[in-house]
Amino acid sequence: xxxxxxxxxxVEFALKTESDGSDFYAQAKDQTDHKLARAAxxxxxxxxxxxxALIRGLGKHLEDGAELAAPESPTEADLKSTIKxxxxxxxxxxxxxxxxxxxxxxxxxxxxxxxxxxYFDYSSACDSDEAKRLFDVLYKEEQRHLSLLEDMLxxxxxxxxxxxxxxxxxxxxx
Numbered sequence: 001x002x003x004x005x006x007x008x009x010x011v012e013f014a015l016k017t018e019s020d021g022s023d024f025y026a027q028a029k030d031q032t033d034h035k036l037a038r039a040a041x042x043x044x045x046x047x048x049x050x051x052x053a054l055i056r057g058l059g060k061h062l063e064d065g066a067e068l069a070a071p072e073s074p075t076e077a078d079l080k081s082t083i084k085x086x087x088x089x090x091x092x093x094x095x096x097x098x099x100x101x102x103x104x105x106x107x108x109x110x111x112x113x114x115x116x117x118x119y120f121d122y123s124s125a126c127d128s129d130e131a132k133r134l135f136d137v138l139y140k141e142e143q144r145h146l147s148l149l150e151d152m153l154x155x156x157x158x159x160x161x162x163x164x165x166x167x168x169x170x171x172x173x174x
Contacts, residue, residue, distance in 0.1 A: 007131045010122050011059040014138075015052060017115055022048035024111060028104045037101035040152055044108070044145060051138055058134050105153040112146040 004010040025045035029038050061067070119139035126132045155162045 004122075007062055007126050007128050008059070010126065010131065010135070011055055011062065014055045014118070014122070014135075015059070017118065018048050018051040018055060021111060021115065022046075022052065025108070028099060028108065031099035032101050032104055034101040034156075036152065036156065037104060040148075041104070041108075044149075047141070047145065051141070054134060054138070058131055061130060062128060102153060102157055105149055105156065109146060109149045109153065112142055112149060116142040116146060
């Protein structure tokens with residue numbers, strides 16, 4: 001990956017990264033029959049599209065001084081509420097999905113880790129205070145996505161442990 005030395009280069013690379021992320025999640029949604037995974041990937045694709053809009057706004061601000069709207073981040077509670085609804089409606093569909101949901105989650109987790117690291121680096125390297133703030137917001141949002149994906153993977157691959165962790169239920173084997 002070439003190093004981005006200016007805020008404009010960082011914006012251009014971030015736009016491509018977020019667009020690719022949205023495409024990945026849309027494709028993952030289309031390639032699995034698992035209802036939970038499909039719904040989660042749709043939410044994440046839409047989140048990445050929202051990030052594209054935020055980054056475009058930053059690019060316009062850097063280019064011609066256009067007013068930069070403060071990013072409205074969904075709170076972790078908002079995202080968890082959306083995901084909780086998805087969990088509540090999750091019933092595994094029968095059929096032959098082209099992509100295993102667990103593998104798709106693992107790929108998504110790696111994607112989010114890379115994007116998070118990129119934005120963490122950008123938030124300290126940017127010249128513009130506005131760019132620093134936006135990349136810091138995006139870093140925190142990508143960290144939330146990462147946390148949610150890890151949670152969804154645990155739900156899918158270790159449901160007994162997932163429910164015990166959430167409900168504090170103790171199994172005594174008796």
